[in-house]
Amino acid sequence: MISFILTPLHSIRNISIKIVSIIFLSLLVVNCSSTTEISNERTNSVYKESSKNVSNLIIDIPDGWREINDNHDRLFEIWLVNLENNASICFIPININFLADTISLENKIEIAGEILIKDKKSKNEDFEIISESYLNKNRSYKSIYYKIGESFQRSIIFGSNNKVYECLAYGKSGKVYSEVDPIFETQLEIVKTLKIK
Secondary structure, X not given: OHHHHHHHHHHHHHHHHHHHHHHHHHHHHHHHHHHHHHOOEEEOOOOEEOOOOOOOEEOEEOOOEEEEOOOOOOOOOEEEEEOOOOEEEEEEEEOOOOOOOOOOHHHHHHXXXXXXXXXXXXXXXXXXXXXXXEOOOOOOEEEEEEEEOOEEEEEEEEXXXXXXXXXXXXXXXXXXXXXXXXXXXXXXXXXXXXXXX
């Protein structure tokens, strides 16, 4: 009698374990496939537009670069990484809401550049400016080329109306980059062709 009762209970438990296992595996497969689709990265063909719907920027992503959507801190509005995974180009909004609307865009860009330099100096003892320049006559693009430790970086400050951004480009730490390095040429090409909504 006891063995008769245990057998059906044992069978029911085995069936329950199998059902739970099937459900678990199904969820695991679904989660793994959706994670790849949602977060990590998207490789782009020549000059495909950024997929960010929340961004105020519309950029063309060059061949050899991809957009990273895994941006937990929401620091970057758009984040690009090259296919070799040794260089990044990021677009970071700069808060200038404290400035009056009557201040010209050129002055806002200049002030944003000063804020950026002070911020980088305060966070990095080994911050060193290599050069600063404007990339056009009307001073609407400011370039700051600098070094933090062994990392060479360039920030281009630009904007439209009350929106100002930093486009930060940097490569693998330890390599000496010149201002005409392909990373910085790609950065400049993207900045010159982008649109601000």
